[in-house]
Amino acid sequence: MFNRSKTEAPSAPASDANEAARQQAEEIASGKGRATPSRKEREAANRRPLVPADRKAARVADRDRLRTERERQQAGLAAGDERYLPARDKGPQKKFARDFVDARWSVGEFLVPIVVVLLLVTFLPFPSDIKNQVSSYVLIVVWGFFLLTVIDCLVMGAMMARRLRAKFGAAERGVKWYASMRAIQLRPLRMPKPQVKRGQLPS
Structure with a gap:
């Protein structure tokens, strides 16, 4: 054993x-x-250090990183990149609406400049009796131009909705309002930036 x-x-x-x-x-x-x-x-x-060895260099690096990220987001937004668009601009129908608006001349895109010019006219040193007449005419022109803008947006919305139904089967809710709000903006100030030329309507 x-x-x-x-x-x-x-x-x-x-x-x-x-x-x-x-x-x-x-x-x-x-x-x-x-x-x-x-x-x-x-x-x-x-384990990571709570405080970097060189705080100034870390701040500079972080600031550069944030600036680069902002620039990339701005460039993506301007180019219409879906990854950088806010929710209100996303989707193929919104892209179609932007191209449809940017391809045509809209009455609304001249609304703000004309209103500003007419308001400046009312501040000119006219005699009191003429100044009242000028103010009345300016008001009539502003309201008339505003009415033309509304009519133009309604016509544009109907034309665009017909094309959307032909392409996508149905028009997305709110897309006509989205197009109208873009139509009253000056073309250089629109965001995302226009991706088509005048007359280049989307198919």
Whole structure:
């Protein structure tokens, strides 16, 4: 009995070595190819300094990164890139509406400049009797131009809705209002920037 136990005792280290070799072989076969890091090693890898060594350089780098990100977003928005568009501008029908508006001349895009000019006219030093007449005429012209803008937007909306139904099956809710709001903006100030030329209506 004593001789049997003495001969079996050294087999424990050998079995441990075989078990370790088997685990390592399994890790390599599974694609891991390296030993599992210890808890201390993982904590050291995840540890980050709370305060950078060079605060000024870190601020400059962060400011440059934010500026680059803003410039990329602005460029994407101006180009009509869907990734950078706000929710109100996203979608194929909104893209169609923008191109439809930008391809035509709209009465509304001249509304703001004309109103500003007419209001400036009322501040000119006219005699009191003429000034009242000028103010009345200016008011009539402003309201007349506003009425023309509304009519133009309604006609444009009807034409665009017909094309949207032919292309997409149905016009998206709010797309006509979206197009009207773009139509009363000056072309250079529209955002996203116009992607088509005058007369280049979308198909």
